[in-house]
Amino acid sequence: MNNIKNKKIAIIGAGPGGLTLARLLQMDGFNINVYERDTNENARPKGATLDLHEESGLAALQAAGLMNAFMANYRPGADRTRIVDQHGNIVFEDNDTENREAFRPEIDRGPLQKILLDSLEKDTVIWNSHFVSLKPDNGSWLIEFKNGDIVTADIVIAADGANSKIRPYITPVRPFYSGITIVEGAVYSSATATPKMHALLNGGKIFAMGNEKSLIVSSKGDGSLVFYTGCNTAEAWAKESGINFSDQNQVVNWFKREFSDWDPIWLELFENASAAFVPRPQYCMPLDQSWETISNLTMLGDAAHLMPPYAGEGVNMAMLDALELSECFKDNHFQNSKEAISAYEKQMLKRASETADMTMQSTKALHSADAINFLIDVIGGE
Numbered sequence: 001m002n003n004i005k006n007k008k009i010a011i012i013g014a015g016p017g018g019l020t021l022a023r024l025l026q027m028d029g030f031n032i033n034v035y036e037r038d039t040n041e042n043a044r045p046k047g048a049t050l051d052l053h054e055e056s057g058l059a060a061l062q063a064a065g066l067m068n069a070f071m072a073n074y075r076p077g078a079d080r081t082r083i084v085d086q087h088g089n090i091v092f093e094d095n096d097t098e099n100r101e102a103f104r105p106e107i108d109r110g111p112l113q114k115i116l117l118d119s120l121e122k123d124t125v126i127w128n129s130h131f132v133s134l135k136p137d138n139g140s141w142l143i144e145f146k147n148g149d150i151v152t153a154d155i156v157i158a159a160d161g162a163n164s165k166i167r168p169y170i171t172p173v174r175p176f177y178s179g180i181t182i183v184e185g186a187v188y189s190s191a192t193a194t195p196k197m198h199a200l201l202n203g204g205k206i207f208a209m210g211n212e213k214s215l216i217v218s219s220k221g222d223g224s225l226v227f228y229t230g231c232n233t234a235e236a237w238a239k240e241s242g243i244n245f246s247d248q249n250q251v252v253n254w255f256k257r258e259f260s261d262w263d264p265i266w267l268e269l270f271e272n273a274s275a276a277f278v279p280r281p282q283y284c285m286p287l288d289q290s291w292e293t294i295s296n297l298t299m300l301g302d303a304a305h306l307m308p309p310y311a312g313e314g315v316n317m318a319m320l321d322a323l324e325l326s327e328c329f330k331d332n333h334f335q336n337s338k339e340a341i342s343a344y345e346k347q348m349l350k351r352a353s354e355t356a357d358m359t360m361q362s363t364k365a366l367h368s369a370d371a372i373n374f375l376i377d378v379i380g381g382e
């Protein structure tokens, strides 16, 4: 019997990966706290809706006993997908939601986070805890936060996302630039602010592609929509373009120039965006990354295997990591945390490498001349 249950476990980051792990361990009596830099659960606007996959995101929710809560909060029909060309013509529609919903239901990030938070014991998540540094302390860790707090933990799990500050304590391996930069925007009350796009969206998702560029638009349950362009650019483009992404006019002008061969219908999104735009250069972890296991420190989700969003796997992988890590911690075949973490990392790295490989192929294909046919094959072939 291993003694991991008696250890104090600190999870850094209350994203879907960290919260799923907290729930899966806490329901078996493990001693868990989650430390999150946000001041509360509503501190930031939440991004696009997520489709959860049966073998990963949904499997984790099932093990967490949260399928009823999920069924009460997912968005039937939100997986309706339209593939649209740059001129605004619908070239493919996937309306077979009755059959597909059972496999890839969509849920908004806010409700997913709420389901997970509500499943945890009170005060499990310590908000306003911005991780700064880790120091070894007699086999445990001293964890320092920006607000001056210092806590100890026997085991630390990095679930702090794409720019993880804990990852460098585990490995110096850094992600590589995928070649694509996203510009992300949002429209509140899309029915009135962007009626043409709202109608085209039809409560689901639009994948628009043309001239090696993409524009993905998703409806959200609160009546808003989110969208993001994808363009082949140099890694430093966002910084060196001179565009102030908080200035709507500058972004509108950039879109007109960069997407000059696209129909003006798409401009509606940029001219009526409700919040500042965010440029996001897309990175991916090397497919062959590995490191020496540490007995009391590991990572999951984007911290471990960041990848672009073009296969819809990021959240699903983060939640599956949580499931597999919790299973290893609970497995008494492992004598101690080092054996458990080693087994988790072995299977996680293999799976993440295969998924990142597939994601990079999809990223490339969706920004190639044949993008539309590629996506029709992927969606039509499901």
Ligand SMILES: Cc1cc2nc3c(=O)[nH]c(=O)nc-3n(C[C@H](O)[C@H](O)[C@H](O)COP(=O)(O)OP(=O)(O)OC[C@H]3O[C@@H](n4cnc5c(N)ncnc54)[C@H](O)[C@@H]3O)c2cc1C
Pocket (backbone or CB within 6 Å): 012, 013, 014, 015, 016, 017, 018, 035, 036, 037, 038, 047, 048, 049, 050, 051, 129, 130, 131, 132, 159, 160, 161, 162, 164, 165, 182, 184, 228, 280, 300, 301, 302, 303, 309, 312, 313, 314, 315, 316, 317, 318
């Ligand atoms: C534009 C876009 C679209 C996407 N679309 C999809 C999609 O359709 N499907 C999909 O599966 N994935 C998608 N993804 C990827 C997905 O968002 C991530 O893979 C997923 O959120 C990773 O979960 P995580 O828990 O590992 O990290 P995160 O969700 O990033 O959570 C990390 C948490 O850690 C906190 N944190 C960060 N630093 C610190 C610190 N120093 N101290 C304390 N807390 C900290 C953060 O505030 C956050 O709450 C998309 C990503 C982008 C950018």
